[in-house]
Amino acid sequence: MNKIVLTSIFLTASIWADHGHNHAMEMEAHSHEGHLHDTLVDGKALEVDAVRFDNFMAGLTDSQVAIVSVNGMVCDFCARGIEKTFKKDKAVTKIDVDLNRGKVLIAYGSSTTIDFDDIKKKILANGQNATDLQILTI
């Protein structure tokens, strides 16, 4: 009986997760029509998840987007502090975490001066290390 309960819990979790993935794949099929976000103006490759990036950019105008590469961001539960820390910053209008690629996307107003050292401190306060910064202006 106990084994049945244990197995049921696992199967329920797996089905829930699979449902989420199928939904993401459907969105990906639509996300690239007319949208190319592969290369920055300076020629650097933009290593972000296309679907997450499109969703993040939706509705943003007159903004700057900081794309921060982060080392050690290996689980959702440990990345929660990053989101909470940046949300306390009034200059930040939106934030998202891309676990698969180890990126944090942060939107600022167009007049904000983005300070990589400040970003590094905030990431380190969560126990991870920011290693690179790319900035998009839209």
Added chain:
Amino acid sequence: MPSVPVHANIPPMGIFLKCLLIFFVITLEARPISYSGGSTLMFMSDNMQDSIYYHYSPSYKFSIGIEGVKDQIFNKDLSYLRLTYLLDRKNTKHSQRNLYFQSGVSSAGLDTHFFGIHGDWETRRVFVGFGFKEVFNDFHDFTEKFIQTGFAPYLGDYGDLHTWIMMKSKHNTLTGDWNTYPALKFFKGNFLAEVGYDSQADWDIHLMYRF
């Protein structure tokens, strides 16, 4: 459950179950330190004891906390002042490695305390961890150690439900035996739940909320 004096003769199975329970408490604290300024509330309950543990992390390097324990075997209420310190951390693009020092002093007196280390290494897909702990009290000192490993059957995105399938093995000087058993860990957002099962200790449920 009848009241059992602390110095009473404890049946072997009682000792075994208590050790197993203590082991559960140790191994389930996979994230003993939060982000700077973060708090964590843990609740653990099974047929042996209820425990509530709150800790605050002034920095990502250490946490301080208090734990209240309702011991069902010895019919005792205990409280601990706890400190956990991050000795070492290595972040890479796809992994994180940690080594922690942990300690606790009971309100019953300085003679009742514990200290130890535990470490882990994880990627988004694989987890391995170990721990070693010395426990001192007024009825039986003992040492315990554990290893655990696990994998994520799928890689969820940020905000999804995440699932880990774990296997744990532990050794306690009171029993002298190694016990190996499965566990499942789920987390979504700020909530984490872990369910372990052993045929002799029955279910063990651990809940965690971080804020």
